[in-house]
Amino acid sequence: MAIGAFVEGPAGGGGYNGRVTSFVVLSCIVAGSGGILFGYDLGISGGVTSMESFLKKFFPDVYHQMNGDKAAVSNYCRFDSELLTVFTSSLYVAGLVATLFASTVTTRYGRRASILIGGSVFIAGSAFGGAAVNVYMLLVNRILLGIGLGFTNQSIPLYLSEMAPPQYRGAINNGFELCISIGILIANLINYGVQKIEGGWGWRISLSMAAVPAAFLTIGAIFLPETPSFLIQRDGNVDEAKIMLQKLRGTTGVQKELDDLVTASNISRAIKNPYRNILKKKYRPQLVIALLIPFFNQVTGINVINFYAPVMFRTIGLGESAALMSAVVTRLCATVANIVAMIVVDKFGRRKLLLVGGVQMILSQFTVGAILAVKFKDQGVMGKEYGYLVLIIMCVFVAGFAWSWGPLTYLVPTEICPLEIRSAGQSVVIAVIFLMTFVIGQTFLNMLCHLKFGTFFLFGGWVCVMTLFVFFFLPETKQLPMEQMEQVWRRHWFWKRIVGEEEEEVDQAQTGAGTISMSTTSHSS
Template identity: 25%
Template sequence: MALFHVQGVPIGYTAIMLAVIASMGGFIFGYDTGQISDILLMDDFLLRFAQCGTPGDVATCKFSTVREGLIVALLSIGTLIGALLGAPIADFLGRRRAMQIEALVFCVGVIVQIVTKSSWAQFAVGRLIAGLGVGALSAAVPMYQAETAPPQIRGAMTATYQLFITLGILVAYCISIGTRHASGGSSWRIVVGIGFIWPALLIVGIQFMPESPRWLAAHGHIAKAERAIAVTRGLPADAAASDYIIKREVEEIRASVEYERSVRKGWIDCFRPRHMILYRTLLGMTLQSLQQLTGANYFFYYGTTIFQSVGIADSFVTQIILGGVNFGCTFLGLWINNRFGRRKVLIIGASWQSFWLFVYAIAGTAKDPKTSKSIGDLMIVSTCLFILGFATTWGPCIWILIGETFPTATRAKQGALATASNWMWNFLLAFFTPFITRDIGFRYGFIFASCNLAAAVFVFFFLYESSGISLEMVDQMYNDPACKPWTSSTWAPEGYANRDELRQKIREEEAKKPLTAAHAEATQRTSTGSNGSFHDGEHISEKPLTH
């Protein structure tokens, strides 16, 4: 049974559930990211793994810069490797099986961390192993969501990955504050051990979701692909063979798969300049790198330590506030990115983030926040407002762009390269931040503020506006020599004056298309009443281009 209709086309509850369940992969990453900030300050963790001047006296225990950096950053090395392996694993095993196996790899990493008694290196290796699973999931999950969710809501469904990352961070903060005073190793082992729940939900839940129709079609299972689409539409499986909409989507998938087979590409093809392939590879890698250089993970990885240093009495509580702002504002980000496109959102977001990072850095540099409550409060407020900007713009928007910027033949590999660049910078920032803050303190904020300004300039000169048009048309736009990034917002295919005219024409054509009797009445009812709030232009036929 359909939950609602978009552009006259039914959307079933399974479409929503598959996005939510698959996004547990993002939750796993968010939880693992959020927990380490608080764990580093727990008494038992310090006594076991830090360097103590007086054995048994936690007041004399402190992590060396190298040790702290490795404990935090080795997760990112694992995610970098996992991201590169995620796409081929998902192609070989199928999207669902790949996610289940990758979740199990994460569980192995959790086990290694929990059984650690006194070796900080073992704990760090456990995070490395967990990172392999997280990185592979970061490649498989958005791919599965984009291929399985109905095209009319694809943008919003893919963005749930970022939403669940923020939720995972917030949940980790909340659990950590509840266990920090537990006796012995329970304080941090409970936090790490609860990490078993999230992959278990993914492993069990994804078993009841349909496999990617695109993967099924690529492996010759056309009938199963039809049934998978029917389920996401809220239709009976036995209606798949006769439903017009499903047959049309399957034919589009079949044509795309056949095209990919005829132009099968390798990794080297991602770096060929023809058809703007190299341009888009470098664009995706740079955007993912800039997402890290905004400075968000500076607060997520080391937030508790940072706010302890500004004199906050309970930095754990402050971290929860930041996590709540991050999670709550991501909902707003889903709407903003669908409503205002990509370029404008990223440029304004980077400018906003830069301003508040300058405030943060100036305040922390001008006066010692430990001796001035007003300065400490100003730094907390500026951090929250920075997080607000990130959660509504650079957080979700970059993941959406990775799914819609690349051409069909090289999309998986270009996406893997872009995601790997994210994890590489994630590692560099996580590892070197303790060294940098030791030497320049809160002036570190000036570096991130400058990076945000550079990001705004980069987006203006190099990113094309890809909202409101199909993936096929995105490819056409990048290959149109008359279109420039700063004019791309008004670009439309030949025969249309602008994108508004294009969208209106599509709505008119959609309303005229024959539907099954079960859908006819719903289409008539919603064709005038639906505002297409989830629509991101991706319902247009995505037949492959012939260059």
């Protein structure tokens, strides 16, 4: 049958005028650099936890397991430690809580305010990391970084989507994922370089250097303009929003887009509690996608690569330097794939990238699982040629993720949510990401210890499920203005049943109210 998921919006940005101006580019570069913060942290945590000097100082039990000082430890269990996983995953609990507060700040005080708060707290967290003398200081470092990321990850994708012209929204929003990838790459390169420092204090440089991108973002955010959507939503200043919109689009012919923004703002002003409102039946498609897209993003197993890549490569027999360099190689592949995604996302659309990337990741996870099942046992060392084969397949995996589920996890939920629930919807997305990142970070090393190679088959199975979800339930949204997105659900083979029922209920309620009013009038006369 013809699947109604293949619904596409009108080309050309829904009839809006304008182009990508230098003003838009500069604003989005500054805001998008917040992705470097998230990426840097993902890359740094995995790198330092594979450094012998860092493990020896803070996690001596893991250090002895890794070096085989403890007898009869399975190869799959050498890094299994509750304390180590708490260090890695504590950030995401803090981020989960922070992003829920960030929604209120973003809605009331603007996207820029949340970016400023996030960058400032991140700088403070970096100081604790570089000066750490015990595990407690490391945990304070992780918690502060988590709070900072909770604010920046909630507000930046929102900011980028609202600033971008509809026909280029995919490419501009994907810049956030590109910055995440660049951040991970920078972290991997720094880890590789400082690991060679004599005296074993190189990890301090890795942890404290997080302050550099945070300072750039914080200072830059002071000069960022607010989005036209927020200017109208804040105090109804249509004139100020029109001037900003003309500056962003490079043309005076912005009335159609402005009218849509005003309409969306009027609806948004009537909403007192966006979290309660997003639970309404008419927003069911947005809520389901805001929950499942980030959930599926995490169960691909990508963060196994992001913050455990050096640990995993050490587990399969590569040395300290080789493991850190392997993480650099995989990230280079991801960065190239991010650039490809920026070029093609607005041409081929979101669905095609998600489906192709899904198939690519399925094959990669199953292949890695098969190699480990045959060649990597509890004891002994896997041949280096197979270790490098796993590295190549992991490069294919991260490339598949980086041009599909990586950037589109942030793009799709922000563009499908109308203004009245947009901030709440983005908070749901980031909260799910942080929650699932915490769960994966907290359980992966233990899961690897018990499921062994089966861990990769488990991730591959989840990728199968999410690819089917995209095929059947995710409509195409490329180049469709966010203020006109409701038409997508009315044409979708599945969602139109739910949205249509809601509209019928509203019509019936209005008809009933009219009948009551008329009968009352008649009675009184």
